[in-house]
Amino acid sequence: NAGVTQTPKFRVLKTGQSMTLLCAQDMNHEYMYWYRQDPGMGLRLIHYSVGEGTTAKGEVPDGYNVSRLKKQNFLLGLESAAPSQTSVYFCASRPTAFQMNTEAFFGQGTRLTVV
């Protein structure tokens, strides 16, 4: 019962480098989310997806791109990393919004440092 798995768990990037964060869930959930968490800012939504092949912008989408080619995977890309993208990134999945009180399950997080 893996749940939500994020890869990698830690990464250090140089400014201008690119990378992709992978989120995989094995619960057959429709909804997937990418959040970033910074001190004093809480969890802020970057992008989300309500199904395979669909993505939407969240609160802080600039500098990130996403893809949901398979239902179980949600990729977050940084095309040209900036120090302001130093953060902890969390992926989450949720069955659907059409049932009340459906819980979101989180991955263990990716700690990204951009130098």
Place this chain on the structure above:
Amino acid sequence: RKEVEQDPGPFNVPEGATVAFNCTYSNSASQSFFWYRQDCRKEPKLLMSVYSSGNEDGRFTAQLNRASQYISLLIRDSKLSDSATYLCVVNPPGTGFQKLVFGTGTRLLVSP
């Protein structure tokens, strides 16, 4: 006004104390409400959902006040292991209730 607001704390309480947190939300049509717990450097995990009639899970009680647009979490008989950050989560309308919006969290420190 932020969609979800919480007092960041920290709340410092002794073991055995009762402590309460409040969280306010801006959109009166919000649908689902949750309290998540986050330990240091870990992912958030669901503590409990919040139902309209209020609900209890052991030492934890959650209440929803739609008229005043706030939810609360009451922890009785605090344990050292309750030390964590408690996140208020709201499911606002717009885009079909697809998003979950998190408060910045309230930090609780329980001391011996």
